[in-house]
Amino acid sequence: MTAEHQRLQDHLDLKVNWKKWGPYLSERSWGTVREDYSPYGSAWEYFPHDHARSKAYRWGEDGIAGISDRNQYICFALSLWNHNDPILKERMFGLAGPEGNHGEDVKEYYYYLDATPTHSYLKMLYKYPQAAFPYADLVAENRRRGFNDFEYELLDTGVFENQRYFDVFVEYAKADTDDILIRITAHNRGPEAALLDLLPTIWFRNTWSWGYDAGPMDDVPGRPVLKKMSDSGGGAVVHLFHPAAGDYYLFADTLSEDGQPRLLFTDNETNTERLFGRPNGSVYVKDGLHRHVIGGEPNAVNPAGEGTKAAVWYSCQVPAQGSCSLRLRLANSTLASPFADFDSCFDRRLAEADAFYAAIQRDVGPEQTAIQRQALAGMIWSKQFYYYNVEQWLHGDPEQKDLPASRTSGRNHDWEHLNNFDIVSMPDKWEYPWYAAWDLAFHAIPLALVDAEFAKRQLNLMGREWYMHPNGALPAYEWQFGDTNPPVHAWGAWRVYKIDAKQQGRADTHFLEGILHKLLMNFTWWVNKKDDDGRNVFQGGFLGLDNISIFDRSAPLPTGGHIDQSDGTAWMGFYSLILLKISLELATTDPVYQDTASKFFEHFLRIAQAMAGAYRGGMSLWNEEDGFFYDTLHMPDGSMTPLKVRSLVGLMPILAVETLEHDLVESLPVFKRRMNWFFENRVYLRDQGHLACVKSPGKNARRLLSIINRERLVRVLQPMLDEKEFLSPYGIRSISKLHLDQPYTLSVDGLSHTIGYQPAESTSGLFGGNSNWRGPVWFPINYLLIESLQKYHHFYGDSLKVECPTGSGQMMDLGEVATELSRRLIKLFLRDGSGDRPMYGGNRQFQDDPHWREYVFFNEYFHGDNGAGLGAGHQTGWTGLVAKLIQQSGGWNEKTKS
Structure with a gap:
């Protein structure tokens, strides 16, 4: 040790x-x-x-x-x-949010x-x-620029010319x-x-x-x-x-x-x-x-x-x-000679840090070791003291006079129970110095590599009664705690549990059981609040993907009505399966959880059936002609229109997948009996050709639970792995490049709503304008896609191969596809054949200068074509997932990185 x-x-x-x-x-x-x-x-x-x-x-x-x-x-x-x-x-x-041409933006290095x-x-x-630091110049020039202009950065002002700066x-x-x-x-x-x-x-x-x-x-x-x-x-x-x-x-x-x-x-x-x-x-x-x-x-x-x-x-x-x-x-305490052992103590602690990381990084290549260590350093440095008592904040302190009455019905007024005073992992301590529940689930994965106990504590925090709403909602972020984020908390808990068990050689079932009870409340909130018609087709609204939709999904639609969301429904299928896995894990030591597992098994089947085929008068979110999933717009007059935008929204159903081990099912007789009862008595849930058939065993007699059957999976993967659509040199784009030349337009009541491919920063002020899900590569969804492909491979093995990239003639099994996507994401940070890091784009100071080129930013998202880092520059948070990708592909030969 x-x-x-x-x-x-x-x-x-x-x-x-x-x-x-x-x-x-x-x-x-x-x-x-x-x-x-x-x-x-x-x-x-x-x-x-x-x-x-x-x-x-x-x-x-x-x-x-x-x-x-x-x-x-x-x-x-x-x-x-x-x-x-x-x-x-x-x-x-x-820059403050209103000052930047793409929202708030730190102007420091x-x-x-x-x-x-x-x-x-x-x-x-x-x-x-x-x-002199160019405060006024940065504000004035960025304010002058528009959404379609590049941001005016500190380097652009010339203050670093001739190396006239200090490295501190x-x-x-x-x-x-x-x-x-x-x-x-x-x-x-x-x-x-x-x-x-x-x-x-x-x-x-x-x-x-x-x-x-x-x-x-x-x-x-x-x-x-x-x-x-x-x-x-x-x-x-x-x-x-x-x-x-x-x-x-x-x-x-x-x-x-x-x-x-x-x-x-x-x-x-x-x-x-x-x-x-x-x-x-x-x-x-x-x-x-x-x-x-x-x-x-x-x-x-x-x-x-x-x-x-x-x-x-x-x-x-x-x-x-x-x-x-x-x-x-x-x-x-007072010290007679405070600096006598100063240098030796520093030397010792640095040597101990080296030994700690050497133990973690045994199988990681030399260049990737440096990237991973900086990523993990960013995760640790991004811890922050977070203090917010909403009741005190709304009503004010004794010394505060004449607070506006509008506060008591304004932002977060329905979250008076929230009283936070903790160390919490931040997305970015300048651009996002507040926790975000769905970000936090991703933070926990790389954090677990170095400190699984801290990762577990972070996940538990969100379920505490001074965080979670009494109705079961998890707090989104301080700008609007009631916003709806993707339900990834259970996934984060499950993954940290598995990572921790592998590290320690024993499973922390107390952690898993405790967090499950909180997740049950949150799942019930989702079912009660986000399924408008009780059809197991979910809306959800914002769902973390900011401007990915043709409409602002957090606000009432300009058309009236509502949207059945492909991603909202897929997320709930995903959520059901993770809770099923957790319940089955706990059932191995406490049989009572077989009942809970049965509940989520049924929930998943109903959600999968509703999404994959028309249900109770709805419209299927699957489009057979295009081989893709789309949101459906429900108009006040009862008409329904598929919103044919090829985006991550249509790839989300891939995430709703799990495999069941044969021996596990055999060891749980109550769950097995109820599962078989469903097979025999719920034919409309069982015998839909568009669902993966859970009765058919795969590799090593495993069972597959998936919204997508084999045929549809292959069809969805075709555009996903097409370099002319989703597959960039550096991961999966958030919107297909097809929409560069073919933007999607919806005309309603004489108004046209258009969405196109935007590989860089957002060209609108939607959600503050500082993020963009209309083309760039984002780590969190890419990471989940990689993990899902590994699960499909776990079931199909070598029996299922697809072209990767589409049209290349190169066939890969889904495990190999997952490895290829990991390679492309990691490649963002590594030097290519010309010695450049893609994430630094054409910035020669970052690429060439010996005092800059060894240091890496972990950006919020990346250009959909050239991989340049965009958005928050220090969002090690979920981009820190690269540390886990490096860890799990440690045997990857760096010589093949280009």
Whole structure:
């Protein structure tokens, strides 16, 4: 067992709280729903970036390369100034949703380079220009551009020309659970010496300004304080006292022989005078460091050396091609020689991180090893302290006066039970600094590779009564908790359960049983709320695929009526089968779950029959002429129209597949008897030629449960594997390329609605305009398609082969097709024959520069033709699934990658 594995075990056994401190600081708290107290839910406008340096956050802090304790009582992050910027760089800058031509977008370059799951070692890189940061230029130019234009990026402004920037590496190493070593190294990549001020900053989350005696959670009985201490060793020491967290000490080493670093103190309180023209409640306010360092205001910081926010101010003249390095240490006890073992501790923790990943990556090739480790680092760095009490938020704090009455009937008013105070995996800590339930299920898969217990905890959270709605709905995301996302939570739980069992050599049935009971409530909510006519054909609405439909499926249709959704119905078939598998697994040790398994067996058959053939007067979602599944539009006059868009919506039925092992069925007599009863007594469910016949055994006498029979599967795979339609060099597109020249148009009541192939960013503002499901490649659905093909292969074996790519004459079994899709997805991040990574497109700085080319972004989605990364740049979340793809195809020969 490696040292890091032992730390994980000690944490699990409640011996040592190794995860007390971690990378839990958000990268953006401004512009979030939690901080929005406006009348009409205009979060971006209510709390813009310009307010962030001056206004205290109510619900959580943010910073650059930061850490906090799990309750976020104490925060630490890096602040910088290049002697040209108009403001102190305390947080990442980006465009608000209304400012970007494709929605919100961070305009910085930073990379998560390394991390262990107990955060015993963390490393991050931030690239800081030496010229004045072009805040106004980025806003103005992106606002000028339209949906069809490229985004105006930081590199486009010219601030990185001639290598005039700093590479700032921030590393953390834990000597113990409450003893954290911090190393900050700034490299000047430019041709001339340059000034750089580094201000490692420590502060308390504000719990005292809201009118409560002991904070909003009644857990902080008093006001915390930071105080300057003397240090005879030439460095600087800050003493922290927090009523709930206790005493800590921040030790700051000298930079050189120039003497002791300067300590600056202020308070984490709102500058009401600057923002609202009202007198400040505190002499020293949140933007005091900015005003003192850049504005030269001597009275902006507290000369008494105390406050609730402090920074250690280092001013460095960094030589051309040279560097400077800082050493700090945060501990819960005084240390006589805080830096005596500093370097050796860092060396030890890095060596332990290497050993940990070496144990995980035994079968992974060298280039893929680096990609996988960065992906997993991103997953770990994307943990965030998430605090949101909807009841308090709706009604306000005692100190808040005259809140608009519209709030009590506005956003999330029907989720007053929701009270979150946890460490949660984020999709992206800048662009999406809030959890999304369906993203989280995918996050859990790569997280399980390094920390299955954390992955299980994440999945369990969503089912807790302070998350899940009393009616059984899972919270979608803070912008609208009631939105409907694909029901993938059961799948995530099942996959993590299996990964964990393989790792540990034993199955955690307590986890599986506990989460099943929550999932039963959620399944019932789906059945009761999303099947309009009781025909087992589901609507669902949004379903996570944003703009994939010709209509906004979250809103009432402009035509009236409703849509029977191919993906909504397929998702429910998928959901039923996963719950069937979970029930059968539990039934092996507790026979009572055979009844539950029978319930989901019947549910699946009814959903499959309704989808694959006309049922109770409906229209089949299968189109025999086209060999494809389509949504059906139901008009108010009773007419029905298939929406013939070739998109992922029509491929979703492939996902609804499972195999039943012969020996398992034989060992469960109650389930077997009821299954056979269905065969004998429900002929209309059994003998439909369009369903896979569960009675016919396949490879090793397995049984197949699938919405699609063999003939239809082959027909659907034909366009899916056609490079002129869905199959791109880098995975399956979200809409067929056929619609590039043949867009689909529906005319209703004199209005035309059109959808076409858009391989890059969205060309509309639908769902904020910052994502696009009309052509690009998305990892989550590609991953599920790969897994489903493996299941079909598990049943059909070599007896079923298809052309891949379509028209190539090359025949593959479905296991080989799954491997080919995995290869194409992994290829996004690997250098091709010309040395380029497809995901960086034509950006030569990323492709060629030795200080950029080794680092990888894990984008939200990828160009449908050339593979260029698009959308959120740090959405390691579900794109982190590449780590699992690499793991399960570890024997793949990298020489064949092109």
